[in-house]
Amino acid sequence: MAQNESPVTLEDVAHLAGVSRMTVSRVLNNRGGASDETQKRIRDAAEKLNYRPNAMARSLKSRRSYTIGVIVPDISNPFFPEIFRGAESVAQSHGYTLILSNVVESADREAEIFDKLVAQQVDGIIWCSARMPSDALAPVLATAQSVVLVNREATPDLARSVVVDYALGARLGVDHLLAIGARCFGVIAGPEWAFGAHARLDGVKEALGSHGIAPNAILFCDPTIEGGNTAAASLLAQGERFDALICYNDLTAVGALMACRNLGIDVPGDVALIGFDDIDLAQLVTPTITSLGVPRYEIGRSAMTMLLKIINREPAEQKLVLQPKLLVRGSTVRSSA
Amino acid sequence: MAQNESPVTLEDVAHLAGVSRMTVSRVLNNRGGASDETQKRIRDAAEKLNYRPNAMARSLKSRRSYTIGVIVPDISNPFFPEIFRGAESVAQSHGYTLILSNVVESADREAEIFDKLVAQQVDGIIWCSARMPSDALAPVLATAQSVVLVNREATPDLARSVVVDYALGARLGVDHLLAIGARCFGVIAGPEWAFGAHARLDGVKEALGSHGIAPNAILFCDPTIEGGNTAAASLLAQGERFDALICYNDLTAVGALMACRNLGIDVPGDVALIGFDDIDLAQLVTPTITSLGVPRYEIGRSAMTMLLKIINREPAEQKLVLQPKLLVRGSTVRSSA
DNA sequence: ACCGGATGAGTTATCGTTAACGTAATTTGA
DNA sequence: TCAAATTACGTTAACGATAACTCATCCGGT
Numbered sequence: 087m088a089q090n091e092s093p094v095t096l097e098d099v100a101h102l103a104g105v106s107r108m109t110v111s112r113v114l115n116n117r118g119g120a121s122d123e124t125q126k127r128i129r130d131a132a133e134k135l136n137y138r139p140n141a142m143a144r145s146l147k148s149r150r151s152y153t154i155g156v157i158v159p160d161i162s163n164p165f166f167p168e169i170f171r172g173a174e175s176v177a178q179s180h181g182y183t184l185i186l187s188n189v190v191e192s193a194d195r196e197a198e199i200f201d202k203l204v205a206q207q208v209d210g211i212i213w214c215s216a217r218m219p220s221d222a223l224a225p226v227l228a229t230a231q232s233v234v235l236v237n238r239e240a241t242p243d244l245a246r247s248v249v250v251d252y253a254l255g256a257r258l259g260v261d262h263l264l265a266i267g268a269r270c271f272g273v274i275a276g277p278e279w280a281f282g283a284h285a286r287l288d289g290v291k292e293a294l295g296s297h298g299i300a301p302n303a304i305l306f307c308d309p310t311i312e313g314g315n316t317a318a319a320s321l322l323a324q325g326e327r328f329d330a331l332i333c334y335n336d337l338t339a340v341g342a343l344m345a346c347r348n349l350g351i352d353v354p355g356d357v358a359l360i361g362f363d364d365i366d367l368a369q370l371v372t373p374t375i376t377s378l379g380v381p382r383y384e385i386g387r388s389a390m391t392m393l394l395k396i397i398n399r400e401p402a403e404q405k406l407v408l409q410p411k412l413l414v415r416g417s418t419v420r421s422s423a
Numbered sequence: 424m425a426q427n428e429s430p431v432t433l434e435d436v437a438h439l440a441g442v443s444r445m446t447v448s449r450v451l452n453n454r455g456g457a458s459d460e461t462q463k464r465i466r467d468a469a470e471k472l473n474y475r476p477n478a479m480a481r482s483l484k485s486r487r488s489y490t491i492g493v494i495v496p497d498i499s500n501p502f503f504p505e506i507f508r509g510a511e512s513v514a515q516s517h518g519y520t521l522i523l524s525n526v527v528e529s530a531d532r533e534a535e536i537f538d539k540l541v542a543q544q545v546d547g548i549i550w551c552s553a554r555m556p557s558d559a560l561a562p563v564l565a566t567a568q569s570v571v572l573v574n575r576e577a578t579p580d581l582a583r584s585v586v587v588d589y590a591l592g593a594r595l596g597v598d599h600l601l602a603i604g605a606r607c608f609g610v611i612a613g614p615e616w617a618f619g620a621h622a623r624l625d626g627v628k629e630a631l632g633s634h635g636i637a638p639n640a641i642l643f644c645d646p647t648i649e650g651g652n653t654a655a656a657s658l659l660a661q662g663e664r665f666d667a668l669i670c671y672n673d674l675t676a677v678g679a680l681m682a683c684r685n686l687g688i689d690v691p692g693d694v695a696l697i698g699f700d701d702i703d704l705a706q707l708v709t710p711t712i713t714s715l716g717v718p719r720y721e722i723g724r725s726a727m728t729m730l731l732k733i734i735n736r737e738p739a740e741q742k743l744v745l746q747p748k749l750l751v752r753g754s755t756v757r758s759s760a
Numbered sequence: 761a762c763c764g765g766a767t768g769a770g771t772t773a774t775c776g777t778t779a780a781c782g783t784a785a786t787t788t789g790a
Numbered sequence: 791t792c793a794a795a796t797t798a799c800g801t802t803a804a805c806g807a808t809a810a811c812t813c814a815t816c817c818g819g820t
Contacts (some may be wrong), residue, residue, distance in 0.1 A: 095806060106770050111808060119768065136566075138542045142479045142488065143806030146775045151479065153543075161507055167499040174525055183543060186523035188511055205475045206490075206520060229473075311703065340707060366648065370677060372709040432776055443800050448778060457798065480776035483805045 094135045103131040114139065145207060154393065155185045155203035155211040157196065163309065164365045165335065165382060166214060169236065172386020173212055180394055182209070191308070193217045193279060197226050204230050210393045212236060212386075213245075217279045232396040234389045238281045239405065246396065248389045248406045252282060252362075255378040255410035256289025259332060259360045262376070264297060266418055268330035268358050271301045274317045274342055276334025278306040283334055286362065290332055302328050309334055314341025322349055329357055330418075336361035336368040339375050343417070359417040362410070373416030380410050431472045440468040451476065482544060491730065492522045492540035492548040494533065500646065501702045502672065502719060503551060506573065509723020510549055517731055519546070528645070530554045530616060534563050541567050547730045549573060549723075550582075554616045569733040571726045575618045576742065583733065585726045585743045589619060589699075592715040592747035593626025596669060596697045599713070601634060603755055605667035605695050608638045611654045611679055613671025615643040620671055623699065627669055639665050646671055651678025659686055666694055667755075673698035673705040676712050680754070696754040699747070710753030717747050 100110045105124060112119040113128045114137075120128065131137075145151040154177055158166040170186060177184055185208060189195045196218050203211055210232035216223060224244055227233055233245040240247070263271070273290055276283035287304065294300060303326040307317035314333060321328075322345060333339035339361030346353050353359050353373055361368060364379035388406050395402035437447045442461060449456040450465045451474075457465065468474075482488040491514055495503040507523060514521055522545060526532045533555050540548055547569035553560060561581055564570055570582040577584070600608070610627055613620035624641065631637060640663040644654035651670060658665075659682060670676035676698030683690050690696050690710060698705060701716035725743050732739035 093806090096808095097806080107806090108771080108808075109769055112769090115808090121768065124768080138538070138566075140483070140806050141543045142483045143775090144808075145479045146477070146483055146777090146806080147808045149775075161498070162501070162504040164499070164501065167504060170498055170523070171525060171527075183522060183524075183539060185520060186507075187520075188508060190508075201475070202520060206478045229475075311707075344707075367704060367707065370648075370681075370704065371707050430776090433778095434776080444776090445778075445801080446799055449799090452778090455797090461798080477776050480805090481778075483776080483807090484778045486805075 093140070094137045096137070096139070098135055099128065099131045099137050102135060103128045151207045151209055152181055153183050153185060153206065153208045154390070155187065155200075155206070155208040157187050157189060157199055157203070157211065157213045157216075159189055159191045159215050159217060159309075161186065161188050163337065164367065165337075165363050165380075168382035169214060169386035169389070172383035172388075173390040174386070176387050176390035176394070182394075189217075191217070191277070193219075193222075197222070200226050201229070210234070210397050212389045212393055213238070215280060215282060217277065219279070232393060234393045234396070236385055236389050242404050246392055246402060246404050246406075248385055248392065248408065249285075250282075250380050250385070251407050251409050252285035253289035253292065255362065255380075255412075256286055256332075257293040258410070258412040259378055260290060260293035260297075262412055262414065262418060263330045263332070263358055263360060266354075266358060269299070270328040270330070271299065272321050272326060272328040272331045273301045273304045274314055274321070274331060274333045274338050275304055275306045276309050276313075276338060280309070286334060301332075302326055307334070307338060309337060311337050311341040311344070314338025315345045316341070318342035318345035319349070322346070322351065331357055331359050333359065333361045335363045336365045336375055336377050337363075339377070339417070340367060340371055343371060343373075343375065354417050354419060361417075364411075364413055368413075368415065373419075376415045376418040377413050378410040379413050381408055384408060430477070431474045433474070433476070435472055436465065436468045436474050439472060440465045488544045488546055489518055490520050490522060490543065490545045491727070492524060492537075492543070492545040494524050494526060494536055494540070494548065494550045494553075496526055496528045496552050496554060496646075498523065498525050500674065501704065502700050502717075505719035506551060506723035506726070509720035509725075510727040511723070513724050513727035513731070519731075526554075528554070528614070530556075530559075534559070537563050538566070547571070547734050549726045549730055550575070552617060552619060554614065556616070569730060571730045571733070573722055573726050579741050583729055583739060583741050583743075585722055585729065585745065586622075587619075587717050587722070588744050588746050589622035590626035590629065592699065592717075592749075593623055593669075594630040595747070595749040596713075596715055597627060597630035597634075599749055599751065599755065600667045600669070600695055600697060603691075603695060606636070607665040607667065608636065609658050609663060609665040609668045610638045610641045611651055611658070611668060611670045611675050612641055612643045613646050613650075613675060617646070623671060638669075639663055644671070644675060646674060648674050648678040648681070651675025652682045653678070655679035655682035656686070659683070659688065668694055668696050670696065670698045672700045673702045673712055673714050674700075676714070676754070677704060677708055680708060680710075680712065691754050691756060698754075701748075701750055705750075705752065710756075713752045713755040714750050715747040716750050718745055721745060 096107050096110050100107045110128050113125050187199045212234050214236040216238045227244040235245050235247045275287050305317045307313035361375050361377040364377040368375040368377045392402050433444045433447050437444045450462050524536045549571050551573040553575045564581040572582050572584045612624050642654045644650035698712050698714040701714040705712040705714045729739050
């Protein structure tokens with residue numbers, strides 16, 4: 087935290103090296119156009135002055151900011167940091183910097199933040215779990231050049247997507263629950279305005295439907311431990327009967343687990359519990375929670391890889407579907423039944 | 424994701440409104456200098472063209488990017504997202520955008536990332552839990568104007584700090600453990616290169632020392648569940664005797680808990696366990712973990728508030744110390760002893 | 761000796777915005 | 791009523807970098 091930065095410019099380096107700005111620019115960007123001797127002189131000068139190119143000036147002229155916006159509903163939700171890390175790992179190796187924005191689970195702020203990122207001249211945006219309704223989403227997407235949605239889809243002209251095959255996940259989960267003897271199902275469905283919530287719910291309905299069963303109860307809630315807790319408590323208080331609870335994600339599953347514990351309901355004895363995402367927490371509670379694992383880091387990597395292709399106008403898939411994987415744990419294993 | 428953005432510039436707005444660029448600039452930045460009528464004409468034109476100022480051009484000229492870098496060791500560590508959110512809440516209300524960078528627990532990458540943020544012309548940097556040794560830290564800090572360190576200190580000319588009173592925390596924890604009868608202490612101390620690790624360890628030593636006790640065993644480790652698990656397993660395997668384990672943070676405490684569980688050691692019966700940070704997880708495992716709560720969101724808010732003061736050259740404290748709070752839970756409560 | 765094509769480097773003109781200054785026209789004050 | 795102050799704008803010149811072009815020089819081949 088120095089007192090008086092006097093920013094070193096290209097000009098300064100050029101002056102010290104006794105060449106023109108352009109020559110310095112070319113050399114420092116490895117575009118050749120100078121003899122080895124001159125190159126060395128320039129690099130030495132840059133080194134000596136501790137020259138750091140001004141990224142804004144560079145971007146302004148080159149119309150590339152090498153900056154990418156990442157929008158997440160809530161970075162405190164352990165689902166998202168790993169997506170960010172996956173994205174960052176790819177971005178980093180291509181010289182991009184990430185701007186993370188949290189919308190704090192508010193659909194209103196999404197547009198505002200998107201707008202701000204566009205104004206920041208980001209080269210692209212990775213938008214995770216957009217909550218905004220589709221009709222509002224389209225005009226927002228139209229203001230940016232390159233967008234990859236995670237856990238959400240849009241028309242091909244608006245954005246590409248990386249999604250999880252929630253229908254498959256739901257089927258795997260339902261089949262597993264049926265296999266262990268569950269017959270009455272409750273669904274804690276997550277945020278009503280979330281695309282993924284409906285994808286999962288539809289998957290569950292379909293999977294159950296193919297066995298001639300319908301869920302006994304469905305309740306939307308916040309995608310948090312607290313949300314799951316409240317929802318489960320509410321379902322249980324209503325006297326709904328079920329022997330299996332399918333949860334939006336592991337956080338809500340943990341919340342549901344707490345609710346069961348508080349009411350003296352045994353998991354998995356009385357109620358089997360299944361979550362989504364396979365966050366660390368799922369293996370740390372007692373009982374451990376059966377979950378549909380989602381490759382979060384890979385989602386981030388894929389999304390960024392796809393985005394870079396779009397930015398560079400290389401051919402890219404319109405949609406990438408990743409498969410969830412059933413991880414059977416304590417919350418659905420009746421040890422003594 | 425529109426096909427052919429033709430960026431709308433100030434010029435375009437000026438042309439449509441029939442005034443000069445400067446007038447548009449002034450009006451859109453609420454600096455007056457135009458009649459109400461002209462202002463309306465300009466605002467209408469901007470609205471109609473859907474004009475969005477180019478933040479880079481603005482920054483280039485004004486020498487203010489309204490952008491702030493946040494460096495964290497690992498955003499997947501639940502300690503950091505809340506700091507980020509706290510910082511973001513303040514930043515947002517002042518018109519600043521945050522760039523988050525993960526160093527993935529590598530001291531090498533810290534300098535590199537810091538450098539990149541400086542090149543990005545951020546107006547300031549919040550650097551959390553810098554791992555870099557102090558002699559390497561100083562020259563890095565010197566390259567930026569405004570820096571606030573979290574969980575780390577530096578000389579006043581280099582950066583200001585927001586820290587937690589770990590000595591107090593350690594004392595509270597030790598006193599509590601002594602009160603419940605613990606006499607042999609093990610310390611799982613976290614990353615050896617982390618400032619906070621030594622602050623806590625010194626605090627523990629001092630607190631114990633004032634009672635004429637020294638820790639039986641000290642082991643450094645990664646600040647993760649895995650790290651805590653490995654360290655605890657190692658301590659236990661060495662046949663070290665202790666009836667209390669003081670952990671660097673809740674993640675390592677959870678890891679230690681798992682290690683105990685695997686070895687059939689009862690917590691808190693055989694070993695009492697105490698962590699730091701009070702992350703959600705501490706209340707979700709069985710037994711729940713006694714922790715020294717740290718106001719993470721508040722750390723973020725304070726750090727950003729302090730940083731904005733520095734940026735605006737307003738007077739600001741050199742150092743802000745926040746107090747941890749002992750939260751007694753199952754891991755130190757011997758229900759039947 | 762002459763030409764085509766590398767090679768090495770400089771010039772000029774922006775990128776989109778704002779600082780600083782300039783200048784009419786209008787208002788104010790005594 | 792007339793200078794002084796204010797209002798309402800316009801002009802010019804950057805901010806720090808790069809794209810696109812220009813122009814010598816040099817080298818081999820014929």
